Amino acid sequence: MKERLTSLDVFRGMTIMLMTIVNNPGDWGNIYAPLEHAEWHGCTPTDLVFPFFLFIVGISTVLSMPVQKFDQSVLQKILTRALRIFLLGLSLNFFSKIHLGSLEGIPLMFVRLIFTAIITVLLLGEYDRKKQLYVAISLFILMMILCFGGFEEFSSVRIPGVLQRIAVVYLIVSIIYATTNATVQIIIGLVCLLGYWALMTLIPVPNVGPANFEKGTNLAAWLDNYLLPGHLWVTSKTWDPEGILSTLPAIGTGLAGVFTGKLLTNNFPKNKKAVYLLSAGVVGMMIGLLWNDVFPINKALWTSSYVCYAAGLALFVLGILYFVIDVLGFDVWVKPFVIFGVNPMLVFFFSGIIPRALNMIKVAQPENLENPTEGLVAWLYSHWIVPFFSEPKNASLAGALTYLLIWFVILVWFDKKKMIFKV
Incomplete structure (x- = not known):
C-alpha cells in the first residue's frame, strides 16, 4: 500500500x-x-475553498495513477468515479424535490432519508467495479429522465453544482493526464485559460450586446440559460456559478494540480520541492493579480485570473505545509x-x-x-x-x-x- x-x-x-x-x-x-463570497469581482478566503478542491483533485489524479497508462480498465475506473461524484451532487439537489402524496414534515423526511440511504449504498458502497459503472449509468439516465421527462416536481432540479463540476473536471483531467505528455498538458492548460479569456472578451452576447463580465448578461450566463433553462442555481435562475462554459477554465485549475502532483512525485530532494512549490505559488498569484486588470478575478465566472491567483495561493499554502510536515517532520x-x-x-x-x-x-x-x-x-x-x-x-x-x-x-x-x- x-x-x-x-x-x-x-x-x-x-x-x-x-x-x-x-x-x-x-x-x-x-x-x-x-x-x-465576494459580492462579484474579488476574492475572499471563502472563494478559495472550491478551487482548492479542484487543485487537490489534480494532485490526487497523479498520486492514484503513478504509471501513466490508458486502457479499458483505466477508462472504466475514471468514468465510474466521475459518474458517482456527479450523481452524489445531483442527488443533493434532488433531496428537497422528493415528495410522496400528501406527506410532509417528519414522514416526508424519512422518505427523503431512505432515498439518501439508497443513493449512499449505491454510490459509496464497495462492490464489483463493473457493476458500479452499470449502476451509475442507470442512475444517471433515471435522473435525467426525471429532470427532462415532464415530471413537474423535478422540472426545476438544479443540474450543475460543486460535486458535478468536480466530477467533470476529474473526468477530463484524468484522461488528459493518462493520454498526454507534459508539453501537451501545458498547451491544453493554456488553451483553457486563454481560450476562455478570448470567448468572454471577444464574442458578443446574443440578445444582449457586447461581451461583458456582468451578472446575468455575460456569455457564460447566456450559454447556461440557453442549454439548461429551469435547471440552474435557484438564487439566479438564469445563470449558474458552476455553469457550462466556466468549467473550461476550471479544467485549468485541475491541471495546475496535475503539475503539482508531478512535482511531488519527482525524485529530487524534499527541500527543493518545497522551494519550487512556494516559488510557483508566488508566480501564480502575481500572474493572477496582473491579469485581474483586464479580466477581473471572479469566482462565479471562474475567470482565468482567478484560476492563476487561486492556484498560486494553493501552491503557497501546500508549500508551507509540505515544508513543515514532510521536510521538518513537525x-x-x-x-x-x-x-x-x-x-x-x-x-x-x-x-x-x-x-x-x-x-x-x-x-x-x-x-x-x-x-x-x-x-x-x-x-x-x-x-x-x-x-x-x-x-x-x-x-x-x-x-x-x-x-x-x-x-x-x-x-x-x-x-x-x-x-x-x-x-
Missing part, C-alpha cells in the same frame, strides 16, 4: 473544515466578511486535519443532507405569532447559541463552529474504526 502524503491530507482537511464553516453559519444574515498537530482530509466526500455530502433533513422537523413557537413553527436546526441555534452572545456575528460563527465540532466527533469515531469512504 502506497504511503499517503500527510501534507496533502492536512491541506484537504483544512479546506473541508473551512467549507463546513462557510456553508453552515448559524445565521446567513450575520456573517463575518472573510466567511462570505506533524504532532496534524491529526484533527487529517481525519477531515481522508473522508472529504462523506463530509461534503452529508453536511449538505443533515441540515436539510433536520429542518423538516418543525418545533412549535406559540410565543412567535409571525413564525409559529421553526425548523429544528434553526430552533436549536436560536435557543441554545444566540442567548450566549451579544454580537449576532459571533453567534453565527459559534453556530458554524458547533457544527464543525459535531463533524469532528463523528470523524474521530470513523478514524478509530479505520473507516474511509471512497467514491
Whole structure:
C-alpha cells in the first residue's frame, strides 16, 4: 500500500473544515466578511475553498495513477468515479424535490432519508467495479429522465453544482493526464485559460450586446440559460456559478494540480520541492493579480485570473505545509486535519443532507405569532447559541463552529474504526 502524503491530507482537511464553516453559519444574515463570497469581482478566503478542491483533485489524479497508462480498465475506473461524484451532487439537489402524496414534515423526511440511504449504498458502497459503472449509468439516465421527462416536481432540479463540476473536471483531467505528455498538458492548460479569456472578451452576447463580465448578461450566463433553462442555481435562475462554459477554465485549475502532483512525485530532494512549490505559488498569484486588470478575478465566472491567483495561493499554502510536515517532520498537530482530509466526500455530502433533513422537523413557537413553527436546526441555534452572545456575528460563527465540532466527533469515531469512504 502506497504511503499517503500527510501534507496533502492536512491541506484537504483544512479546506473541508473551512467549507463546513462557510456553508453552515448559524445565521446567513450575520456573517463575518472573510466567511462570505465576494459580492462579484474579488476574492475572499471563502472563494478559495472550491478551487482548492479542484487543485487537490489534480494532485490526487497523479498520486492514484503513478504509471501513466490508458486502457479499458483505466477508462472504466475514471468514468465510474466521475459518474458517482456527479450523481452524489445531483442527488443533493434532488433531496428537497422528493415528495410522496400528501406527506410532509417528519414522514416526508424519512422518505427523503431512505432515498439518501439508497443513493449512499449505491454510490459509496464497495462492490464489483463493473457493476458500479452499470449502476451509475442507470442512475444517471433515471435522473435525467426525471429532470427532462415532464415530471413537474423535478422540472426545476438544479443540474450543475460543486460535486458535478468536480466530477467533470476529474473526468477530463484524468484522461488528459493518462493520454498526454507534459508539453501537451501545458498547451491544453493554456488553451483553457486563454481560450476562455478570448470567448468572454471577444464574442458578443446574443440578445444582449457586447461581451461583458456582468451578472446575468455575460456569455457564460447566456450559454447556461440557453442549454439548461429551469435547471440552474435557484438564487439566479438564469445563470449558474458552476455553469457550462466556466468549467473550461476550471479544467485549468485541475491541471495546475496535475503539475503539482508531478512535482511531488519527482525524485529530487524534499527541500527543493518545497522551494519550487512556494516559488510557483508566488508566480501564480502575481500572474493572477496582473491579469485581474483586464479580466477581473471572479469566482462565479471562474475567470482565468482567478484560476492563476487561486492556484498560486494553493501552491503557497501546500508549500508551507509540505515544508513543515514532510521536510521538518513537525506533524504532532496534524491529526484533527487529517481525519477531515481522508473522508472529504462523506463530509461534503452529508453536511449538505443533515441540515436539510433536520429542518423538516418543525418545533412549535406559540410565543412567535409571525413564525409559529421553526425548523429544528434553526430552533436549536436560536435557543441554545444566540442567548450566549451579544454580537449576532459571533453567534453565527459559534453556530458554524458547533457544527464543525459535531463533524469532528463523528470523524474521530470513523478514524478509530479505520473507516474511509471512497467514491
